[in-house]
Amino acid sequence: MRAEDGTGPRGGTGPPSGPLGTPGGLLGAPGSWHPARTPFGELRLRPVDAGRDLALITGWMNDPAVAAFWELAGPESVTLAHLRPQLDGDGRSVPCLGLLDGAPVGYFELYRADLDPLARHYPARPHDTGVHVLIGHGADRGRGLGTALLRAVGDLVLGHRPRCGRVVAEPDVRNAPSVAAFRRAGFRLQEEIDLLDKRAALMVRDRAPGSRP
Numbered sequence: 001m002r003a004e005d006g007t008g009p010r011g012g013t014g015p016p017s018g019p020l021g022t023p024g025g026l027l028g029a030p031g032s033w034h035p036a037r038t039p040f041g042e043l044r045l046r047p048v049d050a051g052r053d054l055a056l057i058t059g060w061m062n063d064p065a066v067a068a069f070w071e072l073a074g075p076e077s078v079t080l081a082h083l084r085p086q087l088d089g090d091g092r093s094v095p096c097l098g099l100l101d102g103a104p105v106g107y108f109e110l111y112r113a114d115l116d117p118l119a120r121h122y123p124a125r126p127h128d129t130g131v132h133v134l135i136g137h138g139a140d141r142g143r144g145l146g147t148a149l150l151r152a153v154g155d156l157v158l159g160h161r162p163r164c165g166r167v168v169a170e171p172d173v174r175n176a177p178s179v180a181a182f183r184r185a186g187f188r189l190q191e192e193i194d195l196l197d198k199r200a201a202l203m204v205r206d207r208a209p210g211s212r213p
Contacts, residue, residue: 025091026112027129033160036152040145041101043152045108048095050083056097057083057107060136069175070134092116098133098149105145107134108153113168121193122202127164129157142177150185154205165207170200179203 035044048057058079060066067073072082086093086109093111097104113119113130131153135146154167171178173192179201183189187203194200 025094026115027091027094027110028161030094030096030110030156030160033156036155036159038100038148038152040148043105043149043156044099044102045096045110045153045156046099048083048087048097048107050080050087053097053104054080054083056104056136060107060134065141066134069172069178098153100149104136106136106149108132110153110157118168118170118195121195122168122191125165127161128166128168129161129164130168130170131157132169146178146181147184150181150187154186158205158207167205169203170195171203172198173201174198 030045031047033045035042037043054076058076061070061072061079062074072078083095086095092115093109096108096110098106098108109130109132111130111132113128114124114126116130118124118130119128131150133146133150133153135141135149150169157164157167167187169182169187170193171182173179179189182201182203185205187205190202190204192199193202
């Protein structure tokens with residue numbers, strides 16, 4: 001569940017706005033957000049530390065079901081090359097581990113969709129926040145966990161980013177389970193868009209009218 005097209009989050013070259021994942025960054029501080037409750041436990045986001053998390057994420061990327069859409073299979077150097085621009089960037093994209101009751105369950109990327117190349121492909125609004133999600137363990141797929149995590153991440157973004165009115169995602173249209181999970185998590189299909197090397201389903205979850213964190 002990510003941008004496999006090369007238009008995914010970049011580290012960016014904009015003005016400095018605070019270290020990754022800290023107050024003042026372009027996404028705030030996901031690592032400090034209160035956890036979200038799910039039917040499977042409490043979900044907390046922890047910004048990735050390459051030294052601590054690289055082997056785990058690389059293992060997940062080499063799962064054939066993941067590699068088919070993330071296209072990052074290979075040694076740790078491949079995963080690190082994907083993470084490094086985000087870790088060294090200006091905070092417009094924050095890679096995180098999702099911890100369910102403290103145990104790593106998946107990899108998440110939160111990014112400012114309005115500052116991303118994706119914004120050239122749809123009518124972006126200021127502070128639109130994008131999300132890519134990878135469920136790490138095969139045994140966790142197909143039992144509703146993905147839907148629960150997508151809903152929880154949407155809750156976290158909208159609950160902690162008051163200027164964000166929408167959470168967006170762009171799964172490959174061929175990835176029917178991912179598109180269905182987004183739908184069940186409260187996202188709607190806005191349109192299909194052509195990205196660099198895929199046709200994507202632009203999924204949007206709007207903030208409820210009148211709601212604020």
